[in-house]
Every structure is written in C-alpha cells, then in structure tokens.
Amino acid sequence: MRITTRSASRAASSVVVAAALALVGVQAAGATASATAKASTVTCTTANTKLTVTEVSRPINHLLLKATNTGTETCDAHYAPFLRAGADAQAPLAWAEETKPQAVVTLQPGQSAYAGILTYSPDGEGGGTEKTLGVYFTDRNAAGTGKEKTLNLPNGGAFFNSAATVTYWQANAADALAW
Incomplete structure (x- = not known):
C-alpha cells in the first residue's frame, strides 16, 4: 500500500x-x-524631435517648451529636459520635483510633450535677460543625450533668476503650466 x-x-x-x-x-x-x-521605443533626442519655446499669458513668468516627435519610431521623453538659459549659463535649471509624472511620457510620431519653465520669482536672486535657451534631452538614467539644441527665446529674450525651474515632461500643455 x-x-x-x-x-x-x-x-x-x-x-x-x-x-x-x-x-x-x-x-x-x-x-x-x-x-x-x-x-522598439527609442529615447527622444534633439535629432528625432522638433523643439519650440513660446511665451504664455498665464501663468506669468512662464514659458512653454514643446517637443514634437518628428521621427518614424515611438520615443520616450524621460524625466525633464536639461535647460541652459543663455550662452554663459554655468548649470542647468532645477527640475520641479513636484511635477514628476507617474510614467514616462511616450510619443508616437507626430505627438508632443511639454515642459513648463518658470523664468523667475521675486524670491530668486540676481538674474538677467537671456536671449537663448539650450535644450538637452535625458535618457532613462537621467543623463544628457545627444547634442544640445539652442532655441531663440520669444520677444528677444526673457528674464531668468536663481528661482528658475523646469517641469518634468508632461503629456499636455495644461499640466506643464499647472504648477
């Protein structure tokens, strides 16, 4: 048994x-x-996107950075862009940590991602009017990728001080400007 x-x-x-x-x-x-x-998803870079920066009426002291996927493959806009306000900038703008989305913004060809830029605050120190904005994308490890793209700022320039920050990439402009 x-x-x-x-x-x-x-x-x-x-x-x-x-x-x-x-x-x-x-x-x-x-x-x-x-x-x-x-x-099959690649990292968004200056080589596979078109970048534009525009002034917005609200909120004040803000610009809107738009990245449109011009490539043939889906790309991921990781973290936030590294931004250099002016040709002589020594460090990139700080990332607004409170704007971190729950997921990476993924762009199909033709779709756009947005980042809001606070150029200055009364709480900030120093500053000056800058005519250009250097943009680097980040990879999945938060390191810069590819080449810098230099954009001319609207209206001949914008004032930046030590309080300047940029949001993480967002799927729509309203979220990028909501902070």
Whole structure:
C-alpha cells in the first residue's frame, strides 16, 4: 500500500512541478515579448524631435517648451529636459520635483510633450535677460543625450533668476503650466 501511495504522490508532484515550470516559461516568454516591444521605443533626442519655446499669458513668468516627435519610431521623453538659459549659463535649471509624472511620457510620431519653465520669482536672486535657451534631452538614467539644441527665446529674450525651474515632461500643455 505504501508503494502505491508513494508512486501516486510522486506522480502528482511531477505534475505540479511540470505545471510550475510551464508557468515560468509562459511568464518568461511574456517578459521577453514585453522587452521586445519596449526595445522598439527609442529615447527622444534633439535629432528625432522638433523643439519650440513660446511665451504664455498665464501663468506669468512662464514659458512653454514643446517637443514634437518628428521621427518614424515611438520615443520616450524621460524625466525633464536639461535647460541652459543663455550662452554663459554655468548649470542647468532645477527640475520641479513636484511635477514628476507617474510614467514616462511616450510619443508616437507626430505627438508632443511639454515642459513648463518658470523664468523667475521675486524670491530668486540676481538674474538677467537671456536671449537663448539650450535644450538637452535625458535618457532613462537621467543623463544628457545627444547634442544640445539652442532655441531663440520669444520677444528677444526673457528674464531668468536663481528661482528658475523646469517641469518634468508632461503629456499636455495644461499640466506643464499647472504648477
């Protein structure tokens, strides 16, 4: 009787193990398919996007940066752009951490991402009128990518001081200017 019970128990265990291995294989295949799908998405850079910067009427002291995917592949706008206000800027504008979205903004060809730029605040120090804005995209590790794109600021320039910040990339202009 013991031999029959052990054989039945071993057979049942083998079925459970086989089912578990099959499940792991299915999950691994799904992860591979997911990774393959994600691999077709590239990082947005100045080479595969068109960048524009415009002045907005509200909120005051703000500009709107727009990045439109001009490539043929879907691209991810990671984190926030590195912005250099003026040719002599020593450091990029600070990122407004409270604007971090829940997910990376992914752009199909022709779609746009937006970043709001606070140029100055009465709380800031120093400052001056700058005529250009240097833009670098970031990769998934928050490092700069590709070449800098230099944009002319609207109306011949904008005043920037130490309080200047930029939002993370947003899927729409309203969210980029809501902070």
